[in-house]
Amino acid sequence: MKINVQLNGLALALEIAPHEFLLDVLRRYGCLSVKRGCDTSSCGVCTVLMDGVPVLSCSLFAAKADGHSITTVEGLQREVAELADFMTAEGADQCGYCNPGFALTVLAMKRELAAPTEEQIRHYLAGNLCRCTGYVGQMRAIAKYLGVKE
Amino acid sequence: MKEVNQPKPKLEGKGLMLGRPVYADDLAPQNALIVKVLRSPYAFARIKTIRTEKALQLPGVACVLTYKDLPRNIITRAGQGYPEPSPYDKFVLDEVVRYCGDEVAVVAAVSEAIAEAALEFIEVEYELLEAVLDFEQAEGNRSVLHPEPEAHSKFDIGMDASRNIAASYRMNVGDVDAVLEQCEVVVRDRYYTQAQAHVMLEPHAISCYLDMHGRLTVVSSTQTPFHARRVIGMAFDIPRKDIRVIKPRVGGGFGGKQMTHGEPLVAAVTLKTGRPAKLVYTRREVFESTFSRHPMRFDIALGATRDGRIKAIDMNVLSDTGAYGEHALTVVMGAGSKPLPLYNKVDAVRFNSVVVYTNHTPAGAYRGYGAIQGLFALESAIDQLAEKLGISPAELRRQNMIAEGETSPIFKIMGEGGEGVAMTMDSCKLDYCVRRGMELIGWDRKFPRQTVGPNKVRGVGMALAMQGSGIANIDMASAVLKLNDDGFFNLMVGATDIGTGSDTILAQIAAEALNVSTDQIIVYSSDTDLTPFDKGAYASSTTYVSGNAVKKAAENMKRLIEIEGALKLRVAEGEVEFDGTTLRRKDGKGSISLKDLATGLYYHANQKQLVASDSYVGQKSPPPYMAGFAEVEVDLETGKIDLLHYAAVVDCGTTINPNLARIQVEGGLVQGIGMALYEEVRYTEQGRQLNNNMLFYNIPNRLDIHHVTVEFAESYEPSGPYGAKSVGEIGIDTPPAAIANAVYNATGVRIKDLPITPEKVLMALKQRRQ
Numbered sequence: 001m002k003i004n005v006q007l008n009g010l011a012l013a014l015e016i017a018p019h020e021f022l023l024d025v026l027r028r029y030g031c032l033s034v035k036r037g038c039d040t041s042s043c044g045v046c047t048v049l050m051d052g053v054p055v056l057s058c059s060l061f062a063a064k065a066d067g068h069s070i071t072t073v074e075g076l077q078r079e080v081a082e083l084a085d086f087m088t089a090e091g092a093d094q095c096g097y098c099n100p101g102f103a104l105t106v107l108a109m110k111r112e113l114a115a116p117t118e119e120q121i122r123h124y125l126a127g128n129l130c131r132c133t134g135y136v137g138q139m140r141a142i143a144k145y146l147g148v149k150e
Numbered sequence: 151m152k153e154v155n156q157p158k159p160k161l162e163g164k165g166l167m168l169g170r171p172v173y174a175d176d177l178a179p180q181n182a183l184i185v186k187v188l189r190s191p192y193a194f195a196r197i198k199t200i201r202t203e204k205a206l207q208l209p210g211v212a213c214v215l216t217y218k219d220l221p222r223n224i225i226t227r228a229g230q231g232y233p234e235p236s237p238y239d240k241f242v243l244d245e246v247v248r249y250c251g252d253e254v255a256v257v258a259a260v261s262e263a264i265a266e267a268a269l270e271f272i273e274v275e276y277e278l279l280e281a282v283l284d285f286e287q288a289e290g291n292r293s294v295l296h297p298e299p300e301a302h303s304k305f306d307i308g309m310d311a312s313r314n315i316a317a318s319y320r321m322n323v324g325d326v327d328a329v330l331e332q333c334e335v336v337v338r339d340r341y342y343t344q345a346q347a348h349v350m351l352e353p354h355a356i357s358c359y360l361d362m363h364g365r366l367t368v369v370s371s372t373q374t375p376f377h378a379r380r381v382i383g384m385a386f387d388i389p390r391k392d393i394r395v396i397k398p399r400v401g402g403g404f405g406g407k408q409m410t411h412g413e414p415l416v417a418a419v420t421l422k423t424g425r426p427a428k429l430v431y432t433r434r435e436v437f438e439s440t441f442s443r444h445p446m447r448f449d450i451a452l453g454a455t456r457d458g459r460i461k462a463i464d465m466n467v468l469s470d471t472g473a474y475g476e477h478a479l480t481v482v483m484g485a486g487s488k489p490l491p492l493y494n495k496v497d498a499v500r501f502n503s504v505v506v507y508t509n510h511t512p513a514g515a516y517r518g519y520g521a522i523q524g525l526f527a528l529e530s531a532i533d534q535l536a537e538k539l540g541i542s543p544a545e546l547r548r549q550n551m552i553a554e555g556e557t558s559p560i561f562k563i564m565g566e567g568g569e570g571v572a573m574t575m576d577s578c579k580l581d582y583c584v585r586r587g588m589e590l591i592g593w594d595r596k597f598p599r600q601t602v603g604p605n606k607v608r609g610v611g612m613a614l615a616m617q618g619s620g621i622a623n624i625d626m627a628s629a630v631l632k633l634n635d636d637g638f639f640n641l642m643v644g645a646t647d648i649g650t651g652s653d654t655i656l657a658q659i660a661a662e663a664l665n666v667s668t669d670q671i672i673v674y675s676s677d678t679d680l681t682p683f684d685k686g687a688y689a690s691s692t693t694y695v696s697g698n699a700v701k702k703a704a705e706n707m708k709r710l711i712e713i714e715g716a717l718k719l720r721v722a723e724g725e726v727e728f729d730g731t732t733l734r735r736k737d738g739k740g741s742i743s744l745k746d747l748a749t750g751l752y753y754h755a756n757q758k759q760l761v762a763s764d765s766y767v768g769q770k771s772p773p774p775y776m777a778g779f780a781e782v783e784v785d786l787e788t789g790k791i792d793l794l795h796y797a798a799v800v801d802c803g804t805t806i807n808p809n810l811a812r813i814q815v816e817g818g819l820v821q822g823i824g825m826a827l828y829e830e831v832r833y834t835e836q837g838r839q840l841n842n843n844m845l846f847y848n849i850p851n852r853l854d855i856h857h858v859t860v861e862f863a864e865s866y867e868p869s870g871p872y873g874a875k876s877v878g879e880i881g882i883d884t885p886p887a888a889i890a891n892a893v894y895n896a897t898g899v900r901i902k903d904l905p906i907t908p909e910k911v912l913m914a915l916k917q918r919r920q
Contacts (some may be wrong), residue, residue: 020359032167032176035401037351038433042844075167080168088163091809095649096166096816097352097401103167122852129851130843131349131402132649134820136858137813 004064008075010100016062020108022048023057026072033073033100037129037134044128047101048072056127065090079107091138094130095139102128106142118143153661153668154872157809161673162399164672172399174371176427178357183212183258185429186265186417187766188272190247190254193509193837194293197245197274205257205271210264210446212423214272215256216804217243220418224300225385228476229374231624231685233304235567237316237475239296242385242414246279248473250535250838251438258419258427281509283837285445285470288314288506295507303620307479307567308504316475317505319483324450324498324561330463333453334651337535340901341450343886345470346443346824347613348516349849350399352437356412357428358420366417367394373646374686379678380423385414386421394679403648404821405515408688411440415570436740437842441514442479442831444505445470449528452534458541460493460550465524467503473511478505480566481513484520488773488883489528491558492614493550499560509837515688517821518882519796521617526904529613529887533894541783542597543891546586547614556580566689573623573770577875579863580614583777583799591684591779598895604785608794611897612779615883618771619876620691621866628682628752628765629703631660633711635752637731637744639664642674644684645696646741653694653808655882656700658806659871663704664711665730666744682763690876693789693806695768697871702764711744712762714751718742743827772867774875778819779885780892785839789912793823794856800861800874800880804873808862811877813859818881824850825882826889830905 008031012047016025026034034057037045041059048057051069072107073080080103087093102125109116109124116133121142130138162172171177177686202214220243228236238506243253255272259265275342280293296311303309330336344771348490356370372378375395400407431440451464467485471478485502536543540807552558554575562572588594591610599609630642641660647653664670675681684696708728712726714725715733720739726733734741751758781795796819805811828848832840841847868872886904894900899914 031169031733032171035173035352036430037353038844040433040582040809040843043351073167077262079169081164084164084167085159087158087167088159089809091157091160091807091813092652093160093163093166094651094813095350095352096163096399097173097350100169101165115358129351129849131404131821131849132817133813134816134818134858135850135852135855136816137809139852 003063006069009021018063020062021058022060022062022065025062026057029076032070034101035097043099046103047104047128048110049104051115052093052108052111054108073103076107083145086141090137090141092133092141094132098130123136151662151872153658153802154806156563156658156807158654158658158668158807160810161654161657166399173401174350174357174369174398175430177369177398179359179426182428183260183419184265184355185264185419186257186269187253187415188255188257190250192247192276192278193250193283194279195247195276196279196297198277199275200255201273202255202462205268208264208268209273210267212258212425213419214268215243215418215422217241217245217573221387223385226476227380227381227409228412229377229686232380235307235479236477237301237303237307237309239301240474242418248513251511252473253415254891256415256418257421257712272803279836282314282789283509283833285468285506285508286447288508289504295509296813314470314507315504315837316507317479318503319479320426320502322500326462326464326498326500329498330451330464331454332333333461334456336451336453336534337531337538339531339534339902341448341528341530343446343523344904345445345513346516347437347831347847348401348404348406349772350404351494353431353433354407354411354440355430356416357426358416359426360420362422364640365394366420367390367396368413368417369396370397371400371407372397373403373648373688374682375646375676375678376644377574377686378410378413381410382414382417386417389722390848397676398588399647403687404517405519406440406687407648408515408686409441409864426695433844435843437847438511438839441476441512443516444513446485446523448530450527452531454535454539458539458546458549460496462498463490463493463496464500469503469505470508470510470513471505472508472510473509474512476512476514481520483564483566485524487560487564488521488616489524490616491560492616494552494556494558495550498762510833511839517818518880519879521615522822522883522886524616525613525883526886530890530902533891543612544584546595548584551580551614552578553581566621571647571770573772577772577801577803577867578775579801579865580775580777582863583775583801585652587777587797587799588860589777591789591795595781601862602783604781607786607896608781608783609892610779610781611888611891611895613887613891615778615880615886616773617690617880617883618773620768621689622768622771625685625689625691625695626765626767627684629700630682630761630763631703631707633707633748633760635749637748638670638672639672641671641700642681643673643689643693643696643700644681646676646687648687651807655693655806655810656696659697660699660704661802662872663701664708665728667911693874694870694876695766697874699764699766701871702766703762706764707760707762710762714760715742715747717756718747744902765819770869772869772875774880775876776800776880776884778888781829782887782889782892782896784893784896784911786897789908791827791906791908791911793889796823797859798881798884799861799863800877801865802877802880803865803867803870804877805862806872806874811862812860814877815881816858818879819858819885820850820855822882822885823852825904826886826904
């Protein structure tokens with residue numbers, strides 16, 4: 001079957017199987033920034049934006065994306081590069097496997113929350129797990145990123 | 151120092167965040183067959199019959215492999231130097247399966263759906279064998295996991311397969327029993343540590359193809375490409391020259407990718423079919439069918455004089471290696487060799503260990519590598535001793551711990567799988583680490599507890615740790631540097647960056663030695679065809695062992711540049727100086743930029759390629775040290791534990807990159823906090839994993855982690871590159887004991903088996919009230 005999506009700003013008709021998850025379709029169409037970590041929507045590395053809102057692509061049927069706009073890191077290179085500068089300055093990037101999903105969630109948070117507190121940030125990002133950094137370095141990076149932007 | 155001890159951003163950090171396709175699955179050939187593995191539903195069984203005809207008839211299935219299709223070559227997947235100190239007890243596929251999740255058959259098909267369907271069409275009849283699921287009942291059990299005659303070890307590791315013993319080791323200094331008898335105060339207790347899962351976020355992923363020469367190329371998310379090449383060669387009787395292993399970016403390892411897992415399975419498919427193939431583990435497979443941490447039982451006795459001089463340590467360990475014995479000996483030795491030298495003023499030490507086979511998921515290398523288990527037991531017992539003596543735990547440690555300029559006989563006796571090396575501590579700032587950590591946590595104000603409400607108490611606890619820096623006299627690293635036209639360099643290393651930032655750190659070391667800036671160094675790691683040998687990323691060795699190799703290679707390169715510069719400037723060797731961009735005659739009568747020199751060398755006169763290399767093997771393994779401090783708040787009505795603050799002060803010598811070192815420690819701490827409070831691989835009575843996914847196996851999330859402080863002691867290790875020791879593992883080592891001690895100080899109940907769950911705390915509180 002076909003779905004019509006706005007993928008990273010491009011209107012596309014994607015061929016999908018009815019049972020396919022969005023993650024697999026996106027990777028098949030070349031969005032390799034989208035990663036699979038857990039198969040149970042527990043780790044957040046498969047996060048993409050649907051109409052600007054973070055969703056877990058490993059457990060979202062691709063069919064549900066029909067008619068929606070989907071954004072991956074491939075479509076937000078400039079904004080992500082800006083955030084990446086703060087992350088790398090803090091050394092908080094490490095293995096990088098969770099970074100694209102994390103970056104998208106941070107960008108969505110930035111649009112959604114005005115001047116969030118540390119507690120709000122931790123809540124917003126709670127679903128994005130990281131096994132390398134221990135989170136506090138990421139928090140230092142986000143705090144600086146948001147501070148500088150305001 | 152202008153390039154090292156600087157917080158340079160990680161070289162590949164931006165590309166990773168921008169989602170560039172760099173991991174094994176991203177790089178797999180698009181036409182790769184999808185490999186799926188049929189896994190044992192039983193903990194212990196013999197395959198009576200296995201029929202693959204129906205699966206093979208399914209359109210799109212390229213091959214189905216069982217033990218009948220592969221050579222019966224026994225291997226160890228441990229991914230250690232050769233000969234490995236691990237038992238050879240594994241066939242790529244065998245007719246006996248030894249844990250739920252063990253490999254039964256391998257399917258390759260043109261799509262995932264077909265491969266999965268094919269698994270259903272394989273008909274297997276099993277003869278169930280009596281599983282050994284309690285590691286305390288494994289030794290000498292009538293059910294023997296490895297009766298096969300091929301099982302052996304390459305040298306004496308204390309293996310006795312007939313008694314389910316994968317490895318054993320004992321040593322003693324002095325007469326422990328006699329000294330303990332004379333001690334005025336003795337503490338004896340039993341502790342348990344659990345199986346922990348690595349949970350690196352990238353699941354294991356491998357693709358294989360034959361290159362244009364017909365050589366097997368393996369792209370694997372591995373920590374040890376050179377060991378993987380050797381293991382694959384041995385498994386299939388292929389000359390190593392016909393195998394190439396490429397390590398792309400690796401999405402975390404923590405020891406879990408030191409061993410070969412799926413590599414031989416995918417290689418078998420490609421060798422059989424001639425076609426590219428790939429296997430990406432499901433998360434369930436990562437849990438059930440890779441490795442976990444060795445669970446251990448410790449019986450420990452400490453003896454001291456009334457005034458707090460620790461005189462004897464007795465440690466008796468039983469370790470569960472699961473179905474196969476990878477790292478059985480070396481991890482259990484780590485449980486002794488790392489913790490025991492911390493208290494070096496004793497008269498007698500005894501260490502006795504047995505590692506048993508059980509029908510559980512195999513245990514293997516995991517950050518902390520025995521030290522974290524041993525330190526939980528020892529550092530808990532130290533607090534028990536302090537209480538019995540009526541001395542503060544900080545004071546007791548200060549009186550007895552190792553200090554700079556001192557040594558311990560353990561260093562010489564215990565290595566990793568064999569003898570160690572004698573060492574005097576040229577760098578050990580443990581005294582500073584303790585003092586500073588106490589300040590950071592507010593020890594003097596908070597010890598032992600504060601009541602903050604009718605049901606809430608807070609307590610502080612501490613623990614010490616030491617690790618090592620590589621494996622002395624065994625593990626080697628090397629580096630190659632190439633000067634290019636325009637004056638920039640390629641650094642080729644076999645060292646395996648698995649997300650730690652080691653490529654960046656090695657580039658900083660090369661830049662420092664060459665006196666150039668780090669951005670002039672382009673790093674390539676690691677590819678068995680293109681990069682020189684390196685033991686791989688394990689044993690906290692990359693900064694120290696690979697770093698020393700890089701430093702030596704870069705110093706060689708600098709000499710070559712100066713020789714060529716002298717020739718060009720028409721002076722004798724030694725009459726030029728290189729400032730990082732320009733070579734100048736010392737007499738001031740001429741200069742040439744590196745850029746022009748290099749371009750000249752490749753296009754004009756005296757043409758030649760400058761390449762320098764060198765190797766390094768550690769003559770010792772200088773330990774990094776750490777003091778860790780936990781402040782917890784315990785709810786006495788529910789047993790719930792909140793970790794309010796964790797403060798860690800680390801002596802890892804000079805940090806090559808302070809930011810990356812700090813993240814290593816922070817990340818290690820949080821993994822250690824996970825082991826202390828949340829994580830445990832659990833099994834049903836039939837030996838199936840209960841929590842084989844990330845819904846039920848909970849690693850710490852962002853909300854669990856509040857306040858973490860990490861600082862470094864000013865320290866310099868003379869044998870390290872620019873004073874550096876290792877930092878990869880030390881961070882994980884202190885949380886289990888420090889948190890257990892804090893919970894005790896808060897509540898008066900001591901949890902002696904990890905993890906420290908609210909349920910255990912509550913039950914202990916109830917028991918105490920009765």
